[in-house]
Amino acid sequence: MKTFLKILLTALAVIVLANILPGVEVSGYVSAIIVAAVIALLNMVVRxxxxxxxxxxxxxxxxxxxxxxxxxxxxxxxxxxxxxxxxGFFSALLFSILLSIFRSALFSLLKDNNKN
Structure with missing residues (x-):
């Protein structure tokens, strides 16, 4: 359950960043969830x-x-x-940095909710 919630929070961050950054586009919510799952898998295997x-x-x-x-x-x-x-590469670099920041902030909120 916690992994699924993390993927949903990452998908939310992907959607927000795609709306903010000019070089990143996501076609919809389902694509954002798939992107979040693929990034999680790539981080586990390829990284x-x-x-x-x-x-x-x-x-x-x-x-x-x-x-x-x-x-x-x-x-x-x-x-x-x-x-x-x-x-391009620099859009991916900026996206990855901002995604890491967003994910850290969102996951810290998740940890605070689990302690209560």
Whole structure:
């Protein structure tokens, strides 16, 4: 149940960011939910592999290369979901940074509700 709620909150963040950012488009609510699920799956499967193979670059840049990995995950989600479009790398980079911020804020609200 908690995972499904996190996917719905991520879908909400995707919709909000698609309306704010000029280079990101999502066709509807169902596409946003699919994008959230695909991003969750890519973060579980592909992200650890990318981090492992780019570990030297991540260490040299003191972890800032993780932002590039997050942008690659967003671009992969763009290729996998037909109702989701990102115009370029820098749009994906900005989208991934803002999505991380939104998700952190929304998930912290979720944690506060579970404690009560």
């Amino acid at each position: 650890p592999l990318l981090i492992f193979f780019t570990l030297p670059a991540t260490l040299v840049t003191f972890g800032l290369f993780i932002f590039v990995i997050n942008a690659i995950i967003i671009l992969l989600a763009d290729k996998l979901v037909s109702g989701f479009a990102v115009s």
